[in-house]
Amino acid sequence: MRILFDYTFMPIVCAVLVLMAVVVVVKQQEIDSLEHKLALVEQTAEARKRMVEEVRLLQKAVSAPPVRTVTVTAYNPAVDQTDSDPLIAASMRKVRQGTIAVSRDLFDQGWVFGRKVRIEGLGIFEINDLMNKRYTQRIDIFMWDEDQARQFGKKNIKAALLEI
Structure with missing residues (x-):
């Protein structure tokens, strides 16, 4: 009986493990994608910050007599x-x-x-x-x-x- 039990549930256990591995891979891809998006947002924010500073300096230079x-x-x-x-x-x-x-x-x-x-x-x-x-x-x-x-x-x- 025990051998039959092992053979019956073994494919189910394997299928669950494969499914869990797929879920882990998909979640890791989502994490990688979000990290990439975060890096882009940080770079964009830094570029905007530099542009604002340049505009401020240009306005200051133009307003100076x-x-x-x-x-x-x-x-x-x-x-x-x-x-x-x-x-x-x-x-x-x-x-x-x-x-x-x-x-x-x-x-x-x-x-x-x-x-x-x-x-x-x-x-x-x-x-x-x-x-x-x-x-x-x-x-x-x-x-x-x-x-x-x-x-x-x-x-x-x-x-x-x-x-x-």
């Missing part, structure tokens, strides 16, 4: 006035006559590397460098000659960010 009175000083390539490599600017280009460094608040408002600035009475300069974080509303004109930079001093002058 293009002409303003700033403090203008001069600097030359000396380690005590720059970082450890005074011949390379923050833009990773070589320093040269006709370029300026801007304070980081101006930089955040769209006064970025490569843009041209007209400084009243002095001419047109290209932004090539950044100033130390402690300075605000400030432009530093690059000069090779230290005496000339010292003679220039510190002036409050109108500066305009050009659209060229």
Whole structure:
């Protein structure tokens, strides 16, 4: 009797095990699909967050007046006035006559590397460098000659960010 019982229920037990294995595989596929969807949603949310930040920065740059009175000083390539490599600017280009460094608040408002600035009475300069974080509303004109930079001093002058 016992042998008959085992042979009768064995196919049923096997069928139940196969069915349970199929259910486990299907559920694992659903879990994998949901994990993939979650990863996509997280990536989309991060991309939207970056886009919102970019729009905020662009709006801030557009709303900033293009002409303003700033403090203008001069600097030359000396380690005590720059970082450890005074011949390379923050833009990773070589320093040269006709370029300026801007304070980081101006930089955040769209006064970025490569843009041209007209400084009243002095001419047109290209932004090539950044100033130390402690300075605000400030432009530093690059000069090779230290005496000339010292003679220039510190002036409050109108500066305009050009659209060229």
